[in-house]
Amino acid sequence: MTAQAPRHAPSPAPRRGPALARTGEADRAGSGPESPAPGPESPPLRTVLLGPGADLPGFRAAVRGLVAAGVAPEGVAFASGAAPGLFAPAPAPAEGAAVPLPRAVADLIAMVVPHRDPERYALLYGLIWRILKGERQLLEVGSDPLVHRLGLMRRAIQRDLHKMHAFLRFRRVPEAAGTERFVAWFEPEHHILEAAAPFFVERFRALRWTILTPEGSAIWDGEAVRFGPPGRREAVPPGDGFEAGWRDYYESTFNPARTNLRAMRAEMPKKYWHNMPETAAIPALIRAAGTRTAQMIEREPQMPTKRQPVRAVAAMADQDPASLDALNALIRRSEPLVPGATQAVLGEGPVGATVAFVGEQPGDQEDRQGRPFVGPAGQLLSRAMAEAGLARDRAYLTNAVKHFKFEERGKRRIHQKPTAGEVSHYRWWLDRELDFVGPKLVVALGATAVLALTGKAVPITRARGPFRFERFDNRFQGFITVHPSYLLRLPDEAKAEAYAAFVDDLRRVEALAQDLAS
Known part of the structure; x- marks a missing residue:
């Protein structure tokens, strides 16, 4: 699977390492203001410029170089996708050897890097630095401000991935020579396109599809995924023949007795409605819910239909x-x-x-x-x-x-x-x-x-x-x-x-x- 980071609006300025330090140290500031700039005798501030979006390979390479050079979190500033602004860039540290980290930490890094918070890289490097300095069980300290904040970021990415898996809808686009491609538009909260693509490859491996987002696109040709420039909502057709059948199915399975608007909005936020064909039927279904529920109550109870394997076999024997x-x-x-x-x-x-x-x-x-x-x-x-x-x-x-x-x-x-x-x-x-x-x-x-x-x-x-x-x-x-x-x-x-x-x-x-x- 090929990988090219999708483009998006760059961060305006680099972020320095977090002011969070070990428990008990006087300079711990939680999520408060950043540490003051180093004094005249301090080593020059290193600026690490990473690619736009979720630049996990770039961050890993930067961490190896910074650790090899012994650069503490307060001595590095991370910038994403643009020149570092007011901070003068120091020479990038040479890439060092792989950094040994617990598996849970590596998994957390992979989940947090797609977050939109511009401080994510600095926070992650602060976590890595503390673990390498002896706090091997740091992730188990849920009350630690740094661990708590990174945990919130991870849950935000998990929610965003879940929404994309659940609410993305493909539409058929005919192409030349009788072939067809399926196209979908989605607006994720974070930089999750590359992280979400394997799910759609596994689920729709037999189809040729394209996912368009405001930051980039993912294109599956049946053999590999390639990532390209941002897409436009207008490139996705408003509907296709399949959606009419899907709306009919959705309406036939809608249970008016269980209509709960608050729960519906919590599980299916309105921002995703315009991309989903079944949501066009929801207002009418809600308006009719009271009448349909009353009719269900008045109707005489009926026993559910059960499968009868013996009868099925007997019917075949009759043939x-x-x-x-x-x-x-x-x-x-x-x-x-x-x-x-x-x-x-x-x-x-x-x-x-x-x-x-x-x-x-x-x-x-x-x-x-x-x-x-x-x-x-x-x-x-x-x-x-x-x-x-x-x-x-x-x-x-x-x-x-x-x-x-x-x-x-x-x-x-x-x-x-x-x-x-x-x-x-x-x-x-x-x-x-x-x-x-x-x-x-x-x-x-x-x-x-x-x-x-x-x-x-x-x-x-x-x-x-x-x-x-x-x-x-x-x-x-x-x-x-x-x-x-x-x-x-x-x-x-x-x-x-x-x-x-x-x-x-x-x-x-x-x-x-x-x-x-x-």
């Missing part, structure tokens, strides 16, 4: 698919019977395969790719099958549950085990699938697959090996073994032995398949 392709088409169109999932993951392999493997459910990679056993557990299964002499492309692989059930934790999707009821809901699909494939041997990988095939919980350790699935009237031979994901969860010292036992199971499966095929 009586005549082939595996027709069955798969039903599964693709179905609503997931477990929470989550982006698509149904169908079985894979030839109809008439001698051996069919049944796992638990798709994982994260399977859900993304739409294929069974392609994630870490699937790769381990493929390796074990190859060692046992089983050709994966001649076997049929599927799962008892056809959708990925997961819980989101940050950016990760964590697998959740399906319940017995959810396994039961999917059982009709599995039964018909095996009817169409017609294997002679079915291998159950793990307890969930056994539950789906038998209708009851069976301990894997006691049933491991050949098994008869009576629920299918013994139409095929059965075999029970562990799921490959179980091997991945074992401690390293136990993995080799467990993997060898798993390969031995698959060798027995290969021998059984040879006997059944002859």
